Structures are given as structure tokens and as C-alpha cells.
Amino acid sequence: MQDLVQRCDRYLAEHEAEHLQALGDLLRIPSVSALPQHQADVQRAAEWVAARLRAIGVPEVRLLETERNPIVFGHWPVDPSLPTALVYGHYDVQPPDPLELWETPPFEPTLRDGRLYARGASDDKGNLFAALCGIEALVRIIGHPPINLKFFFEGEEEIGSPSMAAAIRQYRELLACDVVISADGGMYGHDQPSLTLSSKGICACQVDLRTAATDMHSGQYGAVIANAVQTLVQLAATFHTPDGRVAVAGFYDKVRELSPEERAEIAAVPFDPDEFLANVGAKALWGEPGYTPLERAWARPTLDLNGFWGGFQGEGIKTVTPCEAHLKITCRLVPDQDPEEILDLIERHVQAHCPPWAEVRVTRFPGSARPFAIRRDHPALAAAREVLRELYGKEPLMTRVGGTIPVAELFQRELGADMLFFAWGMPDNRVHAPNESYRLEDFRTMARAYVRLLPRLATVMARA
Amino acid sequence: MQDLVQRCDRYLAEHEAEHLQALGDLLRIPSVSALPQHQADVQRAAEWVAARLRAIGVPEVRLLETERNPIVFGHWPVDPSLPTALVYGHYDVQPPDPLELWETPPFEPTLRDGRLYARGASDDKGNLFAALCGIEALVRIIGHPPINLKFFFEGEEEIGSPSMAAAIRQYRELLACDVVISADGGMYGHDQPSLTLSSKGICACQVDLRTAATDMHSGQYGAVIANAVQTLVQLAATFHTPDGRVAVAGFYDKVRELSPEERAEIAAVPFDPDEFLANVGAKALWGEPGYTPLERAWARPTLDLNGFWGGFQGEGIKTVTPCEAHLKITCRLVPDQDPEEILDLIERHVQAHCPPWAEVRVTRFPGSARPFAIRRDHPALAAAREVLRELYGKEPLMTRVGGTIPVAELFQRELGADMLFFAWGMPDNRVHAPNESYRLEDFRTMARAYVRLLPRLATVMARA
Known part of the structure; x- marks a missing residue:
């Protein structure tokens, strides 16, 4: 040979x-x-x-x-x-x-x-x-x-x-x-x-929330009819704990934990936080507590809010109480999470956290990958x-x-x-x-x- | 005469x-x-x-x-x-x-x-x-x-x-x-x-939050660098209690409470909730607990999220970790709230609730009215x-x-x-x-x- x-x-x-x-x-x-x-x-x-x-x-x-x-x-x-x-x-x-x-x-x-x-x-x-x-x-x-x-x-x-x-x-x-x-x-x-x-695997969905049929004058309605942006903000805030864990029930259930050997392997890989931060112009690292940055980036799942929009986005002021708001979500998944199961959990979470004054719809996107x-x-x-x-x-x-x-x-x-x-x-x-x-x-x-x-x-x- | x-x-x-x-x-x-x-x-x-x-x-x-x-x-x-x-x-x-x-x-x-x-x-x-x-x-x-x-x-x-x-x-x-x-x-x-x-009086501002200099690939950065949409969502959710009170410290301090006579006057005004809801196509009333809808609409202050935007808003999926997000706020004020004082309180609230991984700026708009x-x-x-x-x-x-x-x-x-x-x-x-x-x-x-x-x-x- x-x-x-x-x-x-x-x-x-x-x-x-x-x-x-x-x-x-x-x-x-x-x-x-x-x-x-x-x-x-x-x-x-x-x-x-x-x-x-x-x-x-x-x-x-x-x-x-x-x-x-x-x-x-x-x-x-x-x-x-x-x-x-x-x-x-x-x-x-x-x-x-x-x-x-x-x-x-x-x-x-x-x-x-x-x-x-x-x-x-x-x-x-x-x-x-x-x-x-x-x-x-x-x-x-x-x-x-x-x-x-x-x-x-x-x-x-x-x-x-x-x-x-x-x-x-x-x-x-x-x-x-x-x-x-x-x-x-x-x-x-x-x-x-x-x-x-x-x-990592991936799954994706959009959350559309509505509180009324039409945008409203905040002086007439702001104190009496729910604001869709505020309602979706409150709902979207429930996806994570303040310190960065995903708070959707069951999200981590099927995650294969890193073994001590795997953690040692990852720890052996050089990682320069200053260089990493400088690359994207960020001032601090962030993420799920209990794991190193490379462990998180490589072996921990995330729920990412890719976009949020609702109400007025122009210059200056518009005194509107928005009737609808929208949120794009993707998750990065690790073994043995299943994309469709994770979307089920997200949908259940959204419905459970949607207050009675709003209506919410979760639309799944194709393109899931394990x-x-x-x-x-x-x-x-x-x-x-x-x-x-x-x-x-x-x-x-x-x-x-x-x-x-x-x-x-x-x-x-x-x-x-x-x-x-x-x-x-x-x-x-x-x-x-x-x-x-x-x-x-x-x-x-x-x-x-x-x-x-x-x-x-x-x-x-x-x-x- | x-x-x-x-x-x-x-x-x-x-x-x-x-x-x-x-x-x-x-x-x-x-x-x-x-x-x-x-x-x-x-x-x-x-x-x-x-x-x-x-x-x-x-x-x-x-x-x-x-x-x-x-x-x-x-x-x-x-x-x-x-x-x-x-x-x-x-x-x-x-x-x-x-x-x-x-x-x-x-x-x-x-x-x-x-x-x-x-x-x-x-x-x-x-x-x-x-x-x-x-x-x-x-x-x-x-x-x-x-x-x-x-x-x-x-x-x-x-x-x-x-x-x-x-x-x-x-x-x-x-x-x-x-x-x-x-x-x-x-x-x-x-x-x-x-x-x-x-x-009511009014005051207005915009909150601009940033976590990095550039939008990022969620697979590479989503677990390690803070998402600006998620961070601003978490921050914006702190403006209200889940039941609809404004949670900004001091917001209600100068609010003149309605006297029993004033509440009786307001109660004497006919209000048909079904007609009110039908007008805007909403399914439920909403607002600060402890007050009737007309009391809220006429004599209680609000903090209104008029618009929120950040990240991807197009069709389908974009696996981006957004580096910036934006929020428009107006408040409807009642005697004896002062617009500039309220903006001070909001700015203090925003800075106090901004996590160390983000930078946030509050810009006041002209057009305040008492x-x-x-x-x-x-x-x-x-x-x-x-x-x-x-x-x-x-x-x-x-x-x-x-x-x-x-x-x-x-x-x-x-x-x-x-x-x-x-x-x-x-x-x-x-x-x-x-x-x-x-x-x-x-x-x-x-x-x-x-x-x-x-x-x-x-x-x-x-x-x-």
C-alpha cells in the first residue's frame, strides 16, 4: 500500500x-x-x-x-x-x-x-x-x-x-x-x-397575529382594544428565558447531550472571542447558559426570531393601534430533534400563550431538514x-x-x-x-x- | 334676557x-x-x-x-x-x-x-x-x-x-x-x-436597538451573538404587565385619579360593547384592569407600541440573525402627566432593561402635547x-x-x-x-x- x-x-x-x-x-x-x-x-x-x-x-x-x-x-x-x-x-x-x-x-x-x-x-x-x-x-x-x-x-x-x-x-x-x-x-x-x-437541522414557520379587522386610532381605541404589536411582542417574549434558553415546553427533550469526550473535543478547538466579536461588530457573546460558545454554535439548538413586523415603520409618528403583527421563526436543530415535532411544540406554545383577545395562526414553511x-x-x-x-x-x-x-x-x-x-x-x-x-x-x-x-x-x- | x-x-x-x-x-x-x-x-x-x-x-x-x-x-x-x-x-x-x-x-x-x-x-x-x-x-x-x-x-x-x-x-x-x-x-x-x-396629551419616541454591526447567518451566529429582534421583543414586553397596565416605573405617579363623581358621570354615558367591537372587528375588549372601557378610553393613560420592525419581512424563509430592531412608541397622557417627564421615564426604563449585549438609543419626536x-x-x-x-x-x-x-x-x-x-x-x-x-x-x-x-x-x- x-x-x-x-x-x-x-x-x-x-x-x-x-x-x-x-x-x-x-x-x-x-x-x-x-x-x-x-x-x-x-x-x-x-x-x-x-x-x-x-x-x-x-x-x-x-x-x-x-x-x-x-x-x-x-x-x-x-x-x-x-x-x-x-x-x-x-x-x-x-x-x-x-x-x-x-x-x-x-x-x-x-x-x-x-x-x-x-x-x-x-x-x-x-x-x-x-x-x-x-x-x-x-x-x-x-x-x-x-x-x-x-x-x-x-x-x-x-x-x-x-x-x-x-x-x-x-x-x-x-x-x-x-x-x-x-x-x-x-x-x-x-x-x-x-x-x-x-x-444542524432546520425548521421554519411564520406567526400571524390579529386583534381587530382594521388598524385603529390610538386615542380612540388604544386603551380599549388590544394592540397586535404589543400582544405579539408579549407572546414572542415567551419563546426564551431572559438568559437565553428556549422556553418552549419540550424543546430540549430529544436533544442528545454532549458527552464529556465530545466536550473535550470541542474545547480543543481554538476559539478567539475577541476576533469572533470583531468579525460581526458585536460587543458581547450571548446564548444558552452552561455551554461554551463553540458548544452552542455546533451542538445546541436555537429558536431564532428572523423577523418581526407590525404597525407603522415610517419617519416620525403615527398614532396607530395596529391590528396585526407578524413573526418569522426558524429553529436550528441538533440530534435527535425532529423538525415537524419541534413545529408542533411551537404551534402548541403559540396557541397556549395567545391571549383571548387575539387570534393567531402558525404557518409552516417547507424546507425542513433533520x-x-x-x-x-x-x-x-x-x-x-x-x-x-x-x-x-x-x-x-x-x-x-x-x-x-x-x-x-x-x-x-x-x-x-x-x-x-x-x-x-x-x-x-x-x-x-x-x-x-x-x-x-x-x-x-x-x-x-x-x-x-x-x-x-x-x-x-x-x-x- | x-x-x-x-x-x-x-x-x-x-x-x-x-x-x-x-x-x-x-x-x-x-x-x-x-x-x-x-x-x-x-x-x-x-x-x-x-x-x-x-x-x-x-x-x-x-x-x-x-x-x-x-x-x-x-x-x-x-x-x-x-x-x-x-x-x-x-x-x-x-x-x-x-x-x-x-x-x-x-x-x-x-x-x-x-x-x-x-x-x-x-x-x-x-x-x-x-x-x-x-x-x-x-x-x-x-x-x-x-x-x-x-x-x-x-x-x-x-x-x-x-x-x-x-x-x-x-x-x-x-x-x-x-x-x-x-x-x-x-x-x-x-x-x-x-x-x-x-x-389626552401625547408624547412620542423611537427605540433603536443594535446587537452587532451586520446581520448574521443564524447557523453560524444564532447561538452565540444576540438577536436584535429577540432582544427588543424581550425589552418591549417589559413595558406592560400581562394584564395591560403600563409597567414603566413612575408612569402613573402623576395621574389624577377619577373622583367617584367623575366615574358616575362616565358610567352615565351609554356604551354598547358589542357595537364597539363590531366597529373595528375585534373579538374582545382589552385594557388596564380596574376601569371601565370608557374610563380607560377617556381618563387613563396608555403606552402604545405603534410599530415594530426588524429582520426579514419577505416571503418564505431567511435564516438571518438580525443585528437591529426598531420600535415606535406614543403615549396618551392624562392630567397631570407631563410629556417630557414621561419620555424621561421611558428612556430610563429602556436603559435599565437593555441587556449588556445590546446598545439602545431612544429618540424623542417633536409634537408632544400636554x-x-x-x-x-x-x-x-x-x-x-x-x-x-x-x-x-x-x-x-x-x-x-x-x-x-x-x-x-x-x-x-x-x-x-x-x-x-x-x-x-x-x-x-x-x-x-x-x-x-x-x-x-x-x-x-x-x-x-x-x-x-x-x-x-x-x-x-x-x-x-
């Missing part, structure tokens, strides 16, 4: 110029999924990736139709006694604007100071392509991949993957696998490898840890994501396969912003990491 | 057609103060009223300049040993739109079913003119008014009298009087005379009561206004003269709405009421 790895590394070094040229071709396609005028480019990028898979040697490659943008699907069965990994990524990119802030044009990839600059250089074309390079190296040396491989590259990630839930359900037989490896994701820092253990966490004893996680230790000569940090990665939970739910995040996005890559870039060194490291990971999976993972 | 009254009544009956024709001329002038294109009409209406005063015989009549629209001022001194009354009203009107809902054009006065239809027919040209007719009758019979008279007819009432505070201060020597009689106001109903004892109440033992009030008793054969109700009439308090503060509301607006006159009208019967009654009131003031009021 040591020999295989060395030969692959050499292959990668020898073919780097060629690989970078190919990546440049992919980056030149402005596959912006959010802009209808780039629909043909999105399609073109899908076909480019499919062709690349074929060039590597993947025997079955095709575009799977969805309600929106195609999934590039590939399948390279090797041996039914070996495990099957599905490699995930996305070929669509964020819009490039504001264009005037780019030092070189977003769709003209440019090498500068060891970095490749372009929209998608990091998120996710660079990462996706680095994974393919690692696989290509293995295939060129062995003649085939070391395990059964499937490929799933979507074209809607930057618009929230609207048709992925239906697509993954529809193609679940085709996608069946033992583990999903995400070539979309990041590391804690250049010299600090990390592994992402979990992401929290995701990779099994802590997943052999792929242990294998990835060894690879990072070998490449960096240090222990990776165990990190988590406070945001939501719906596709991770969808794969887990529909395919029964956990997602291993294994990608090299870095905090300073300016993803979603002008002058997005990807360090060549990270590109190299990622390809070499895939070279080391996949053969290991053949030995550590049982076939499902 | 009985003879004088009878002769005046006869004069009014004989000249009614002529009076209505003159009122029609005034109503034909579209003196809409809110619309710049009617500026010349506003001026024309002022000159019309001034000419009318001269025609009655008022020896000194002139237009007083203000920052905006002129005040029609008149002075008829009779005898320095007699009291001086200043008659107040306004010659400007509300805009007439929506025009398509008028059965006859708003500036073509039309008599129908005993009512005169036109914009301003009731508010306030009709009432103003009825007062002048009564005074004219007295002047024609006696040769001069029974007391010293001043006239003050403004042209900005429908836009909130923006320059009256400065004007009344500027002309305070000229306006000096013992009582102000307002020809702008109303009665409880056609067959139910009433006297207005008070109106509460107004006529002295309960004012001789003009007793005189008016006798007049109404005589004309209607029943006891007038003692009512109050929940809204604010800044000019009443301005006259009281600057001239030391209380305002007696003595006008015949009726709840069904549709003031400020299409098809505004004034009953001819109310026009006649009002003129006859002035005929009866003014001579009484000569005997009951001491000269200041």
Missing part, C-alpha cells in the same frame, strides 16, 4: 499541469444556478463533469434528470464484496457579482501567488476536481478504483438544492452505497486539518483521521457545522449512508465573495488524501 | 335662507390644507371668513401671519369690565378623496333630507359659521356682543396645526382672554347633548350645561376625548384660558370621509345655543 500511495503521488505530481488546465476549463463555464441566463452553462458544466468521469474510466456515466438541474451520476462497480462509496459534490457556482471587486475576471481562472482565482475555484469545482484527480491516480496505477465507487454531482447546491429531496428519493436504488464522501466542505485552517462531525451527524464510530471517520494525521503530522480537530447541510441528512435518511466530509475549503478562500480562490497546496493535499483514503476504506469498512 | 333670546331666535329663523347661502359660498372654496395646489383656496377661505366678521360688525379684523396658513383674527371689545371670550375654529378642510364615493361633488354644497352635504359642512366650516350666526343675531338685536369677543380661526387644523404653537406664543398678548370657546367639536348624539371635559381638561368648576362649563338643558330638555352627558387636541392645551398654557368645547359635530356626520354632512337642525341649534351662552357668560364669569 505504501508503494501504491507513492506511485499515485508521483502520478499526481507529473500530471499537475494537465490537471490544472482541465480544472481551468471547468472554471471557465459560468454555471451560475441562481441566474436563468446561465441555464445552458449549468447544463454544459454537467456534461463537462460527465465527460471527465468517462475519461477517468468510469464505465457507467449519465445525467439523472431532476425537476431542475441534472445530477451527474457515475458508477464503477469493482467487486461486490468491497464497500461502495458515493462521492458527492456540486458543479454549480454562486453568482459572481459584484464584478467590479474582482481583481481578475471570475470566469477567467488565474494563478497568482500559489492560488487559483475564479468563481468556484474552491466551492465546489476545485474540491470536486481534486477528488477526481485522486481517484484518477488510483485508477491509473491499479487499473480500477480500490472500492466500488458511485458519483453524485448536483447542480443546485447554491440555490438550496430544491429538487434533491425528491431526486434522492426517486433514485435511491441507483444511489445505494455504504458511505457518502463529500468533496464539498472545509478544513479548520491551512495547517490545521479537521473533520466535520455534524450539521440534523445530521456521522456515527461517531464510523470506520470512514477513523480512516479519514488516520489520513489527515499522516498528511499533516498532527491530530485533526473534530469540528461541527452550525448551519444546515440538508443533503447530508437526505442521504442518511434515504440511503442509510452517513456522509464523511472530506474537502479542503479554507476560511480564507472567499467562497461566495469576490476573488474566490483555492490554494494549489490544498488542491494537491486533497488529491493525495483521496489516494490514501479510498484503499483504507476497502480494508476498514464492511460491505453493508 | 328671555326677550333677547326670543328676538335672536326670530332673527335666525328669518335669516336662515340667507345664512345657508353664505355658508354655501364658504363651502364652495376647496380650502384643503394638505394639498399644495389648494394654497390659494386656503387663502381665499381665510379672506372670506375675515370679510364675514367685518360684515357682522367686528371692528378689528385681520389675518395673522404664521409659518404656514394665516389665522383669521377678530376683536370686538365692548366693556373692559366684562369677560372676554375667544371663539376658536378652523377654515381648512380635509382632502375630499376618494371622489367617486361622493353622491354629490364635495365642493358643490347640496341640501338633501334636511342635511347639507359638502366637504367641511360639519368639520369645521358648518360649525364655525353656526357660531358666527348666533353672534350675528346677538349683535343685530343688541347692537354689539354681550361680552368682549375675540376670534381665532386657523387654517392648519387638518394637517395637525404645525405652526399654531409658535403662533399662539407669538400673539399671546393679542389673544389674551378669559375663556376659549371652540366651535370645533361634537355632541354625543342627535338627541343627546354632551360636554367635553378633557382630551393633556387638557377644563376646570371642573369653570363657570362657562356650568353656563353651557344650562344652555343645553334648556335647548334639549335633558341633562347633557359629560364626555371626554381619548385623542389629543393640542390647541386646547396651548391656549391653556399660553393664555391661561380654558377651552369650552361648544359645537355640534355628530357621530354620523362622516367627517374626514366621503359624503360629509351637517344636519340643518344641528346648525339651527348651535346658532341658538351661542345666542344663549354668550349673555350668560357676561353674568357668570368674572373678568380675569
Whole structure:
């Protein structure tokens, strides 16, 4: 195996110029999924990736139709006694604007100071392509991949993957696998490898409250008919305790508490509160008592008031007693909270706290996602840890994501396969912003990491 | 005196057609103060009223300049040993739109079913003119008014009298009087005379709260940095107890409690809760416990949340942790609350309840007004009561206004003269709405009421 790895590394070094040229071709396609005028480019990028898979040697490659943008699907069965990994990524990119802030044009990839600059250089074309390079190296040396491989590259990630839930359900037989490896994701820092253990779930609703049919003159009615803004303010204030816990009955019932080991892992991750506060211009940290900031951000659920409006918002004074007021809520959820159950609790809370002089309606929004966490004893996680230790000569940090990665939970739910995040996005890559870039060194490291990971999976993972 | 009254009544009956024709001329002038294109009409209406005063015989009549629209001022001194009354009203009107809902054009006065239809027919040209007719009758019979008279007819009432505070201060020597009689106001109903004892004061401010320099991603920051909407919701909820009392320390300290007599007076006023609720489409009454709805509406102060906004208000979901939120507040005040003192208390409350993770600013708005109440033992009030008793054969109700009439308090503060509301607006006159009208019967009654009131003031009021 040591020999295989060395030969692959050499292959990668020898073919780097060629690989970078190919990546440049992919980056030149402005596959912006959010802009209808780039629909043909999105399609073109899908076909480019499919062709690349074929060039590597993947025997079955095709575009799977969805309600929106195609999934590039590939399948390279090797041996039914070996495990099957599905490699995930996305070929669509964020819009490039504001264009005037780019030092070189977003769709003209440019090498500068060891970095490749372009929209998608990091998120996710660079990462996706680095994974393919690692696989290509293995295939060129062995003649085939070391395990059964499937490929799933979507074209809607930057618009929230609207048709992925239906697509993954529809193609679940085709996608069946033992583990999903995400070539979309990041590391804690250049010299600090990390592994992402979990992401939060989400659920969302709107609360509409009414106290009368019409806005009223506060002099005539303010003392006699309830003010909808005041009533909803009083109701909304019951969602949290003053010190920041969620006060909805049952909200924490299914929350899996962090183990002492997990708390130690999180405590090992450097966190600079001053830098964190300076980033957003806040003067103090806030949140649920009893947990450190990173514990809260990564492993504690929240109920967030995303917006509140009612009554007069203009300049100066309007002596109105508003008849209606509105509130937007999302919750970030952690294992084992269920989005629909949490919405049930919120609805019950709202109805229980709605006074008799008001009428209130809770409207649920689609787009719920369950929290995701990779099994802590997943052999792929242990294998990835060894690879990072070998490449960096240090222990990776165990990190988590406070945001939501719906596709991770969808794969887990529909395919029964956990997602291993294994990608090299870095905090300073300016993803979603002008002058997005990807360090060549990270590109190299990622390809070499895939070279080391996949053969290991053949030995550590049982076939499902 | 009985003879004088009878002769005046006869004069009014004989000249009614002529009076209505003159009122029609005034109503034909579209003196809409809110619309710049009617500026010349506003001026024309002022000159019309001034000419009318001269025609009655008022020896000194002139237009007083203000920052905006002129005040029609008149002075008829009779005898320095007699009291001086200043008659107040306004010659400007509300805009007439929506025009398509008028059965006859708003500036073509039309008599129908005993009512005169036109914009301003009731508010306030009709009432103003009825007062002048009564005074004219007295002047024609006696040769001069029974007391010293001043006239003050403004042209900005429908836009909130923006320059009256400065004007009344500027002309305070000229306006000096013992009582102000307002020809702008109303009665409880056609067959139910009433006297207005008070109106509420007002003060206003805006609360702006901030927790960070920028809106944040709720997945990254929602558990760690304070949400401005949530923080302001919690703060705003402290303004009231759950049962509807204002919870700002000291808010009620200077409130003059209603006496048992006043409560009895208010209890004597018919109030139909079902009709009241149906009017605004509310399902329940609300307000400070321990007081009846009319006591609250007329004699208890309120702190009204007129508007609240922060974060996302669009369709669907946005997972934002808002960095700022805003709240509009007005208070309706009763004697002896002081607007600036109340704003001090609110500011202190806000600062005391602002948590350490937020910054909050309270901005005061101009336009404060103190509460107004006529002295309960004012001789003009007793005189008016006798007049109404005589004309209607029943006891007038003692009512109050929940809204604010800044000019009443301005006259009281600057001239030391209380305002007696003595006008015949009726709840069904549709003031400020299409098809505004004034009953001819109310026009006649009002003129006859002035005929009866003014001579009484000569005997009951001491000269200041």
C-alpha cells in the first residue's frame, strides 16, 4: 500500500499541469444556478463533469434528470464484496457579482501567488476536481478504483438544492452505497486539518397575529382594544428565558447531550472571542447558559426570531393601534430533534400563550431538514483521521457545522449512508465573495488524501 | 334676557335662507390644507371668513401671519369690565378623496333630507359659521356682543396645526382672554347633548436597538451573538404587565385619579360593547384592569407600541440573525402627566432593561402635547350645561376625548384660558370621509345655543 500511495503521488505530481488546465476549463463555464441566463452553462458544466468521469474510466456515466438541474451520476462497480462509496459534490457556482471587486475576471481562472482565482475555484469545482484527480491516480496505477465507487454531482447546491429531496428519493436504488464522501466542505485552517462531525437541522414557520379587522386610532381605541404589536411582542417574549434558553415546553427533550469526550473535543478547538466579536461588530457573546460558545454554535439548538413586523415603520409618528403583527421563526436543530415535532411544540406554545383577545395562526414553511451527524464510530471517520494525521503530522480537530447541510441528512435518511466530509475549503478562500480562490497546496493535499483514503476504506469498512 | 333670546331666535329663523347661502359660498372654496395646489383656496377661505366678521360688525379684523396658513383674527371689545371670550375654529378642510364615493361633488354644497352635504359642512366650516350666526343675531338685536369677543380661526387644523404653537406664543398678548370657546367639536348624539371635559396629551419616541454591526447567518451566529429582534421583543414586553397596565416605573405617579363623581358621570354615558367591537372587528375588549372601557378610553393613560420592525419581512424563509430592531412608541397622557417627564421615564426604563449585549438609543419626536381638561368648576362649563338643558330638555352627558387636541392645551398654557368645547359635530356626520354632512337642525341649534351662552357668560364669569 505504501508503494501504491507513492506511485499515485508521483502520478499526481507529473500530471499537475494537465490537471490544472482541465480544472481551468471547468472554471471557465459560468454555471451560475441562481441566474436563468446561465441555464445552458449549468447544463454544459454537467456534461463537462460527465465527460471527465468517462475519461477517468468510469464505465457507467449519465445525467439523472431532476425537476431542475441534472445530477451527474457515475458508477464503477469493482467487486461486490468491497464497500461502495458515493462521492458527492456540486458543479454549480454562486453568482459572481459584484464584478467590479474582482481583481481578475471570475470566469477567467488565474494563478497568482500559489492560488487559483475564479468563481468556484474552491466551492465546489476545485474540491470536486481534486477528488477526481485522486481517484484518477488510483485508477491509473491499479487499473480500477480500490472500492466500488458511485458519483453524485448536483447542480443546485447554491440555490438550496430544491429538487434533491425528491431526486434522492426517486433514485435511491441507483444511489445505494455504504458511505457518502463529500468533496464539498472545509478544513479548520491551512495547517490545521479537521473533520466535520455534524450539521444542524432546520425548521421554519411564520406567526400571524390579529386583534381587530382594521388598524385603529390610538386615542380612540388604544386603551380599549388590544394592540397586535404589543400582544405579539408579549407572546414572542415567551419563546426564551431572559438568559437565553428556549422556553418552549419540550424543546430540549430529544436533544442528545454532549458527552464529556465530545466536550473535550470541542474545547480543543481554538476559539478567539475577541476576533469572533470583531468579525460581526458585536460587543458581547450571548446564548444558552452552561455551554461554551463553540458548544452552542455546533451542538445546541436555537429558536431564532428572523423577523418581526407590525404597525407603522415610517419617519416620525403615527398614532396607530395596529391590528396585526407578524413573526418569522426558524429553529436550528441538533440530534435527535425532529423538525415537524419541534413545529408542533411551537404551534402548541403559540396557541397556549395567545391571549383571548387575539387570534393567531402558525404557518409552516417547507424546507425542513433533520440534523445530521456521522456515527461517531464510523470506520470512514477513523480512516479519514488516520489520513489527515499522516498528511499533516498532527491530530485533526473534530469540528461541527452550525448551519444546515440538508443533503447530508437526505442521504442518511434515504440511503442509510452517513456522509464523511472530506474537502479542503479554507476560511480564507472567499467562497461566495469576490476573488474566490483555492490554494494549489490544498488542491494537491486533497488529491493525495483521496489516494490514501479510498484503499483504507476497502480494508476498514464492511460491505453493508 | 328671555326677550333677547326670543328676538335672536326670530332673527335666525328669518335669516336662515340667507345664512345657508353664505355658508354655501364658504363651502364652495376647496380650502384643503394638505394639498399644495389648494394654497390659494386656503387663502381665499381665510379672506372670506375675515370679510364675514367685518360684515357682522367686528371692528378689528385681520389675518395673522404664521409659518404656514394665516389665522383669521377678530376683536370686538365692548366693556373692559366684562369677560372676554375667544371663539376658536378652523377654515381648512380635509382632502375630499376618494371622489367617486361622493353622491354629490364635495365642493358643490347640496341640501338633501334636511342635511347639507359638502366637504367641511360639519368639520369645521358648518360649525364655525353656526357660531358666527348666533353672534350675528346677538349683535343685530343688541347692537354689539354681550361680552368682549375675540376670534381665532386657523387654517392648519387638518394637517395637525404645525405652526399654531409658535403662533399662539407669538400673539399671546393679542389673544389674551378669559375663556376659549371652540366651535370645533361634537355632541354625543342627535338627541343627546354632551360636554367635553378633557382630551389626552401625547408624547412620542423611537427605540433603536443594535446587537452587532451586520446581520448574521443564524447557523453560524444564532447561538452565540444576540438577536436584535429577540432582544427588543424581550425589552418591549417589559413595558406592560400581562394584564395591560403600563409597567414603566413612575408612569402613573402623576395621574389624577377619577373622583367617584367623575366615574358616575362616565358610567352615565351609554356604551354598547358589542357595537364597539363590531366597529373595528375585534373579538374582545382589552385594557388596564380596574376601569371601565370608557374610563380607560377617556381618563387613563396608555403606552402604545405603534410599530415594530426588524429582520426579514419577505416571503418564505431567511435564516438571518438580525443585528437591529426598531420600535415606535406614543403615549396618551392624562392630567397631570407631563410629556417630557414621561419620555424621561421611558428612556430610563429602556436603559435599565437593555441587556449588556445590546446598545439602545431612544429618540424623542417633536409634537408632544400636554393633556387638557377644563376646570371642573369653570363657570362657562356650568353656563353651557344650562344652555343645553334648556335647548334639549335633558341633562347633557359629560364626555371626554381619548385623542389629543393640542390647541386646547396651548391656549391653556399660553393664555391661561380654558377651552369650552361648544359645537355640534355628530357621530354620523362622516367627517374626514366621503359624503360629509351637517344636519340643518344641528346648525339651527348651535346658532341658538351661542345666542344663549354668550349673555350668560357676561353674568357668570368674572373678568380675569
